[in-house]
Amino acid sequence: MEKGIKEPFLEHILEATKSVFDMMAGLEVEKDQVLICNNDKVKGDVTGVIGLSNDKVKGSIAISFPKDLGKSVVANMLSMDAEQISDDDLKDGIGEITNMVAGDLNNRIGNIFKLSLPSIITGKGHLVSLSHNNTPILFRFLIQNQPFYLLTTFEEK
Amino acid sequence: MKLLIVDDSTTMRKIIMRGIRQSGFKVDEFLEAGNGKEALQMISNGGVDVVLTDINMPEMNGLELLEALRSSGETKDIPVVMITTEGSEMVIEKAKQLGVDGFIRKPFTPEALGSTLSSVVR
Secondary structure, three states: OOOOOOHHHHHHHHHHHHHHHHHHHOOOOEEEEEEEOOOOOEEEEEEEEEEEEOOOEEEEEEEEEOHHHHHHHHHHHHOOOHHHOOHHHHHHHHHHHHHHHHHHHHHHOOOOOEEOOOEEEEEEEEEEOOOOOOOOEEEEEEEOOEEEEEEEEEEEO | OEEEEEOOOHHHHHHHHHHHHHHOOOOOEEEEEOOHHHHHHHHHOOOOOEEEEOOOOOOOOHHHHHHHHHOOOOOOOOOEEEEEOOOOHHHHHHHHHHOOOEEEEOOOOHHHHHHHHHHHOO
């Protein structure tokens, strides 16, 4: 599909994402689109970013939500109402989701990567971009018809 | 049953508590710590029946906590379950060598929490 990322790997990302949302929040995630994203077009309100690397390859995964959907997801994880979710809960929860998607992906491919600690970016409509040489792959997912995005890119060191 | 949850994420601690309640595993009191050092302080007060800990944490990680517990006569028999995204064989082997009682991999189901805790509580 793309020089840096092979199609079976993308399938693992898809399955890891579905699994985390299903098991941790009881939410069904639908894949809407997968794009090779030449330009950084993704905007979000809260984004978790995590690095994956080994001796030969390094990459990143960013998962970005509009604030209302992010709060709904975290509320589901905690069995609370979205109105009860504080900004700190939101950041912490999206960080955990990012960590678990990357961890579940890593488990599915034989734990070949070391994971960084996730970092969280907040701010209404911020631009999400990953600083690698290869073109990122963009997943557009839907939860109850509301979109969120997963952006990933990998390259050889 | 007094259960200590050790994780640097407050959200994850809440999720774990919710999952344990949903699983039906009976806990009388939940205690929470943000890292291994805090956990050791709480355990030194006595009464903790089982520890459920993350591995990657600041200050003192889950493996260091496990090692500290197993090296003290007063705490060496407390069951410890590790709950983590970490899946590397090296880390799992290290935890087994140190005497971990169980593993739960994130993401997890309430059933996985309940069955693992039931299997390690004597």
